[in-house]
Amino acid sequence: MPVSAPRLADIAPFHVMELLGRARELEAQGRDIIHMEVGEPDFPTPEPILAAAREFLQDGRVFYTPALGLPELREAISGFYRQRYGIAVPASRIAITAGASGALTLALACLAAPGSEWLLTDPGYPCNRHFVRAFEGVPVSIPVGAASNFQPTRLDLEQHWNERTAGALFASPANPTGTMLDAAELADIADFVRQRQGQLIIDEIYHGLTYNGDAPTALAAGDDIFVVQSFSKYFQMTGWRLGWLVIPEPFVRDVEKLAQNLFISASTPAQHAALAAFQPETIALLEQRRTEFKARRDYLAPALEAIGFRITAQPEGAFYLYADCSALTDDSFGFARRLLEEAGVAITPGIDFGNHGASSHVRFAYTNAQARLAEGVERIRQLLA
Amino acid sequence: MPVSAPRLADIAPFHVMELLGRARELEAQGRDIIHMEVGEPDFPTPEPILAAAREFLQDGRVFYTPALGLPELREAISGFYRQRYGIAVPASRIAITAGASGALTLALACLAAPGSEWLLTDPGYPCNRHFVRAFEGVPVSIPVGAASNFQPTRLDLEQHWNERTAGALFASPANPTGTMLDAAELADIADFVRQRQGQLIIDEIYHGLTYNGDAPTALAAGDDIFVVQSFSKYFQMTGWRLGWLVIPEPFVRDVEKLAQNLFISASTPAQHAALAAFQPETIALLEQRRTEFKARRDYLAPALEAIGFRITAQPEGAFYLYADCSALTDDSFGFARRLLEEAGVAITPGIDFGNHGASSHVRFAYTNAQARLAEGVERIRQLLA
Ligand SMILES: Cc1ncc(COP(=O)(O)O)c(C=O)c1O
Ligand SMILES: Cc1ncc(COP(=O)(O)O)c(C=O)c1O
Numbered sequence: 040m041p042v043s044a045p046r047l048a049d050i051a052p053f054h055v056m057e058l059l060g061r062a063r064e065l066e067a068q069g070r071d072i073i074h075m076e077v078g079e080p081d082f083p084t085p086e087p088i089l090a091a092a093r094e095f096l097q098d099g100r101v102f103y104t105p106a107l108g109l110p111e112l113r114e115a116i117s118g119f120y121r122q123r124y125g126i127a128v129p130a131s132r133i134a135i136t137a138g139a140s141g142a143l144t145l146a147l148a149c150l151a152a153p154g155s156e157w158l159l160t161d162p163g164y165p166c167n168r169h170f171v172r173a174f175e176g177v178p179v180s181i182p183v184g185a186a187s188n189f190q191p192t193r194l195d196l197e198q199h200w201n202e203r204t205a206g207a208l209f210a211s212p213a214n215p216t217g218t219m220l221d222a223a224e225l226a227d228i229a230d231f232v233r234q235r236q237g238q239l240i241i242d243e244i245y246h247g248l249t250y251n252g253d254a255p256t257a258l259a260a261g262d263d264i265f266v267v268q269s270f271s272k273y274f275q276m277t278g279w280r281l282g283w284l285v286i287p288e289p290f291v292r293d294v295e296k297l298a299q300n301l302f303i304s305a306s307t308p309a310q311h312a313a314l315a316a317f318q319p320e321t322i323a324l325l326e327q328r329r330t331e332f333k334a335r336r337d338y339l340a341p342a343l344e345a346i347g348f349r350i351t352a353q354p355e356g357a358f359y360l361y362a363d364c365s366a367l368t369d370d371s372f373g374f375a376r377r378l379l380e381e382a383g384v385a386i387t388p389g390i391d392f393g394n395h396g397a398s399s400h401v402r403f404a405y406t407n408a409q410a411r412l413a414e415g416v417e418r419i420r421q422l423l424a
Numbered sequence: 425m426p427v428s429a430p431r432l433a434d435i436a437p438f439h440v441m442e443l444l445g446r447a448r449e450l451e452a453q454g455r456d457i458i459h460m461e462v463g464e465p466d467f468p469t470p471e472p473i474l475a476a477a478r479e480f481l482q483d484g485r486v487f488y489t490p491a492l493g494l495p496e497l498r499e500a501i502s503g504f505y506r507q508r509y510g511i512a513v514p515a516s517r518i519a520i521t522a523g524a525s526g527a528l529t530l531a532l533a534c535l536a537a538p539g540s541e542w543l544l545t546d547p548g549y550p551c552n553r554h555f556v557r558a559f560e561g562v563p564v565s566i567p568v569g570a571a572s573n574f575q576p577t578r579l580d581l582e583q584h585w586n587e588r589t590a591g592a593l594f595a596s597p598a599n600p601t602g603t604m605l606d607a608a609e610l611a612d613i614a615d616f617v618r619q620r621q622g623q624l625i626i627d628e629i630y631h632g633l634t635y636n637g638d639a640p641t642a643l644a645a646g647d648d649i650f651v652v653q654s655f656s657k658y659f660q661m662t663g664w665r666l667g668w669l670v671i672p673e674p675f676v677r678d679v680e681k682l683a684q685n686l687f688i689s690a691s692t693p694a695q696h697a698a699l700a701a702f703q704p705e706t707i708a709l710l711e712q713r714r715t716e717f718k719a720r721r722d723y724l725a726p727a728l729e730a731i732g733f734r735i736t737a738q739p740e741g742a743f744y745l746y747a748d749c750s751a752l753t754d755d756s757f758g759f760a761r762r763l764l765e766e767a768g769v770a771i772t773p774g775i776d777f778g779n780h781g782a783s784s785h786v787r788f789a790y791t792n793a794q795a796r797l798a799e800g801v802e803r804i805r806q807l808l809a
Contacts, residue, residue: 043534043678044533044534044536044540044559045537045538046537047534047678047681047682050678050681050682052680052681052684053684056684079487079488083483083484083485084484084485084486085484089484092481093481096474096477096478099468099470099471099474100468100469101468101469101662101664102464102662102663103464103662103663104663137522137687137691138687138688140686140687140688144686148429148431149429149432150428150429151429152429152430152431153429153430153538153560155429165685166684166685166686169682169685170685170686173533173682173685173686174429174558174559174560175538175560277486277488278486278488278489278689278692279486279691279692280522280665280688280689280690290428293435295437296436296437297435297554297558299437299438299551300435300550300551300554300558301525301529301551301554301555301558302522302523302525302665303523303525303665304665305665306522306663306664306665306691306694307662307663307664308663308664308694309691309693
């Protein structure tokens with residue numbers, strides 16, 4: 040009898056994949072589907088990054104890099120922190136990984152002792168609890184709602200922290216809500232976790248994609264915080280699989296051992312390509328695209344509210360709107376299926392992000408041209424009319 | 425007090441990294457170092473693979489792929505098994521990963537329950553015990569030596585299997601020895617593990633790099649075996665980070681959930697590049713290079729024996745010679761240091777591959793032009809003279 044390890048019983052698939060499979064079937068039948076479920080930018084990789092990749096590939100010498108990454112890329116990221124945030128992060132504390140996914144793997148493999156509890160938000164990025172569980176930690180959900188902007192408060196931490204708690208993992212801006220922690224909130228959370236001698240991991244993958252000002256980095260709240268980052272979203276390099284982890288100094292050696300053993304190294308072409316990510320012309324292009332994302336958000340949020348959804352917290356970043364659909368349905372998964380079948384619009388049901396309020400929420404991604412978003416809204420409006 | 429999870433105490437760094445760091449220092453001082461420690465082919469990525477990558481990068485649409493990989497690449501690998509081995513492996517059982525490293529992650533994350541024991545060889549690929557340990561399994565070493573060609577026997581398995589044993593993970597050809605299991609031995613081992621209701625994982629990363637005939641695949645011994653493979657070695661794509669896992673059908677869904685959550689997907693440029701890996705002109709080039717590796721092995725083994733090393737088992741594959749240096753030293757790590765300092769030759773000490781016989785063995789990699797290998801041998805000869 041083939042039996043997987045017990046952890047597999049706790050690891051959920053993405054429910055949106057079922058919808059996506061059905062969407063592909065419908066498309067194969069000639070139906071036009073508007074994709075508002077996709078969690079990645081719709082823009083191509085910026086040309087300077089592509090050019091750097093092509094240049095690197097000239098001679099074909101595509102070998103392993105050091106486990107923590109190309110020294111010059113680690114330096115470039117250190118420079119990025121200096122320039123953009125005015126913060127000194129030595130390159131020696133930066134590990135290059137296969138996306139934020141690889142950074143989360145390293146952080147949890149390093150920190151999660153079996154049975155130790157980790158505080159996460161519900162709703163939140165679905166993989167977080169599975170990273171914790173994969174390394175035999177115990178994910179503990181903090182239900183968050185509009186009252187706290189779908190972010191945890193110090194009070195939440197106090198209420199959920201116990202003697203088994205080892206740490207907390209939060210994202211700012213968050214998926215699926217796009218809401219942020221401000222600098223004071225970050226400092227407050229860091230202070231609390233520090234007092235309890237826990238570890239704090241902050242996922243900053245949506246930094247750069249914020250529309251009412253820049254997001255503060257958790258690194259300003261202390262050099263004892265693990266920060267997860269990625270070239271996937273702001274830098275629009277999802278398929279390249281490249282990101283990084285900022286490591287508190289005392290953990291660098293352990294994270295390096297893990298990286299050597301679990302990964303050998305991150306993608307070499309991606310690392311060379313990413314060297315061009317911080318060039319002024321790349322940044323200029325990315326800032327243009329940021330403006331485009333902002334315009335989409337500013338269009339989509341009121342448009343959805345006009346047809347019966349409610350956006351209960353301010354979505355300041357990422358490219359998601361987490362919409363309350365309770366005026367329209369009490370079964371968001373069934374509702375998402377119906378939207379796909381009858382309106383040809385794909386969205387993500389709340390269940391993919393946790394349990395708290397899941398059946399009354401859906402996520403819209405604005406990773407599609409504004410005209411398509413408008414067409415999607417119109418189709419939903421007609422369906423609901 | 426920052427404390428890593430207990431597993432970190434059991435996860436060792438690569439000792440050769442210390443030597444490598446020193447080698448770089450010496451090189452920076454102008455010393456010429458002959459690298460015979462490098463575990464990757466010295467050849468560039470084959471031109472058709474590079475061309476496919478460049479072509480794919482034209483339009484910059486580098487997005488995530490499905491979690492188990494590009495359907496056409498999974499099909500191509502299925503075709504490769506049909507053509508090269510005459511074996512039917514449906515594409516649905518193939519997961520594309522970030523190297524064999526990613527495949528080992530998926531296999532152990534899926535199979536290793538906390539406290540379950542996993543049989544490995546000592547010496548063996550050093551990361552294996554760390555993959556087991558990362559997911560809270562318990563690595564158990566089977567000491568192997570020249571008598572069994574540094575491979576495990578059915579008797580070894582019988583002796584080491586107990587009620588906590590969940591499975592076994594072996595490589596053929598193996599690192600650091602280059603020795604193989606033949607088809608009968610594979611079938612015998614598979615049969616034994618099956619009887620005990622355990623799981624068998626066979627790492628076939630060095631397939632294609634064999635010099636006395638092709639290696640048999642474990643897939644011929646049953647469709648209940650996990651097979652780890654990679655584009656790193658035979659296909660000479662180390663830095664691209666691409667490999668695959670062949671999954672027994674009952675585990676496909678669980679492995680897919682893990683891949684979705686832990687990785688999202690493997691590198692998209694690498695996957696598109698690898699579509700060219702099975703083209704006749706790529707294979708023709710790889711077969712030429714295989715001939716070159718064979719010539720190097722046929723040169724190096726007797727050359728090392730002539731200066732006092734002993735190659736105690738037939739190295740049929742990979743690009744390594746695991747040499748007994750007991751006639752020259754009883755401290756292989758110190759010996760490797762001395763070779764580096766005094767002869768400018770970098771090799772890997774036995775300690776990186778386990779404990780059994782570690783102090784009396786070193787690994788030579790023939791991932792360097794034959795003239796350089798000869799120069800290395802000559803320098804060692806003079807040092808020992
Ligand atoms: C909050 C969050 N963290 C991490 C990731 C992982 O992204 P990647 O591995 O591509 O960097 C995602 C992807 O959607 C995400 O939304
Ligand atoms: C036996 C063995 N397995 C797996 C790997 C991992 O290689 P990769 O992740 O590049 O495919 C190696 C690398 O040296 C190896 O020797």
